[in-house]
Amino acid sequence: MKIAILTSGVAPVPPTKGGAVECLVEHILNENEINKEIDIDLYSIYEKEAEFISHKYKKTSFKYIKSSRIASFIDNSVYFIINNVLGKKDNMKFRNIFKRFEYIHKLKKCIYSNNYDKVILQNHPTLFLSLKGKNKDKYKNKYYIHLHNEVKSLYGCDEVALNCKKIIGISDFICKSTSEFMKDYPKDKFSILYNCIDTDRFNKDLWLNDKANIRKKYEIKENEIVMIFSGRLTAEKGIKELIKAFKLIKSKNIKLLVVGSYFYNSDMSSSQSDEIDNLVKDIKDKIIFTGYIQYDEIPKVYAIADFAVLPSMWEEPAGLTIIESMSTGLPIITTESGGIPEYVTNECAFIIKRGKDIIKNLAEKIEILSSDKELREAMGKASRERALKFNIKDYYKNFINIIKD
Numbered sequence: 001m002k003i004a005i006l007t008s009g010v011a012p013v014p015p016t017k018g019g020a021v022e023c024l025v026e027h028i029l030n031e032n033e034i035n036k037e038i039d040i041d042l043y044s045i046y047e048k049e050a051e052f053i054s055h056k057y058k059k060t061s062f063k064y065i066k067s068s069r070i071a072s073f074i075d076n077s078v079y080f081i082i083n084n085v086l087g088k089k090d091n092m093k094f095r096n097i098f099k100r101f102e103y104i105h106k107l108k109k110c111i112y113s114n115n116y117d118k119v120i121l122q123n124h125p126t127l128f129l130s131l132k133g134k135n136k137d138k139y140k141n142k143y144y145i146h147l148h149n150e151v152k153s154l155y156g157c158d159e160v161a162l163n164c165k166k167i168i169g170i171s172d173f174i175c176k177s178t179s180e181f182m183k184d185y186p187k188d189k190f191s192i193l194y195n196c197i198d199t200d201r202f203n204k205d206l207w208l209n210d211k212a213n214i215r216k217k218y219e220i221k222e223n224e225i226v227m228i229f230s231g232r233l234t235a236e237k238g239i240k241e242l243i244k245a246f247k248l249i250k251s252k253n254i255k256l257l258v259v260g261s262y263f264y265n266s267d268m269s270s271s272q273s274d275e276i277d278n279l280v281k282d283i284k285d286k287i288i289f290t291g292y293i294q295y296d297e298i299p300k301v302y303a304i305a306d307f308a309v310l311p312s313m314w315e316e317p318a319g320l321t322i323i324e325s326m327s328t329g330l331p332i333i334t335t336e337s338g339g340i341p342e343y344v345t346n347e348c349a350f351i352i353k354r355g356k357d358i359i360k361n362l363a364e365k366i367e368i369l370s371s372d373k374e375l376r377e378a379m380g381k382a383s384r385e386r387a388l389k390f391n392i393k394d395y396y397k398n399f400i401n402i403i404k405d
Helices: 018-035 048-054 067-086 097-112 125-131 133-137 160-163 172-181 204-217 239-246 271-279 281-287 294-300 320-327 356-369 373-387 393-404
Strands: 001-008 039-045 059-065 118-122 141-147 167-168 190-191 225-230 256-261 287-290 307-310 332-335 349-354
Touching: 001 097, 001 141, 018 039, 018 059, 018 160, 018 172, 018 281, 018 320, 039 281, 048 225, 059 097, 059 125, 067 239, 097 133, 118 125, 125 133, 125 141, 125 160, 141 190, 172 190, 204 294, 225 294, 225 356, 239 271, 256 281, 256 294, 271 281, 281 287, 294 320, 294 373, 307 320, 307 356, 307 373, 320 332, 320 373, 332 356, 332 373, 349 356
Parallel strands: 001 039, 001 118, 039 059, 118 141, 141 167, 167 190, 225 256, 225 307, 256 287, 307 332, 332 349
Antiparallel strands: none
């Protein structure tokens, strides 16, 4: 069976620039090299390092699409005006508009000139635009969309969307949310494909010999408790609430390790960055910002942490950082949002309701975990056991079963 996987055109695959969706796609490609169940044409935005890595694959043919100079120039100009002249807070969504539409236009031509048994759209509904016109009939009953976020618009592609063979969601929350948005789409055509990570690499025992050097790198003393936040530094991820809660902590031997940047491996910034800078002015000695870290290096950083705090303030579809933390054997403090409760259990996580008391409640749970080693060990053990359910082999097997059904 020959399939096409259409990525969003924001970040490349292999994921040299990061990105949760891109990492999940890479897991499918890697496992398919072992199982060889399908032949894949993978469509991605071009990036030099990604193209170099792609040559190791035998069962995947990478179809890289380069952005034109004019599209890049227009996007850079629009972003500059919005960011520096208009001062828009939510500037991230304006970063690659023209490049993405150019990418989708080229995708449309590419898949029309080929004959695929299945076409998998990765996450963004704008990809439905590639199936308008002749492609709608050519790939009737052959295309799927794998949703990693809630659907807010179908971009004029309602008919194309309603003719999806299946809609694959990363949580029951995503499936139900999409069903409410697309009321005419049959409920029995939704499938859940829970996210996965490499549970072998996200294993703190694997990095025991690296812990001392990593602590030294970030100037963390041996007796200091480390709580980790991993993810993009955006409002929905709850970084501001976490910092405010951390400022209430009385214990002096605790450090907050913040792993991530505003928008993956890019130079993008926002007013959010300025707010964070102001928040940490008086506690700079207690907070460490690592900036963007290549995904292969992240398991080592998790390994020095004692627990994770991931307080999503939006309806989190199902963040990979939750599974990464569990797999590392970390107790978790998180929020009752979106698909998170489908991934964690009460044995491995404190699940806090969002609302006016969120900062106070976060601080209380941080105090509890930072002062109780036995509790951390018990919850950490439960985390590791839970994470093993979200492994790559089962993810690949479930993906194949869904598209072959």
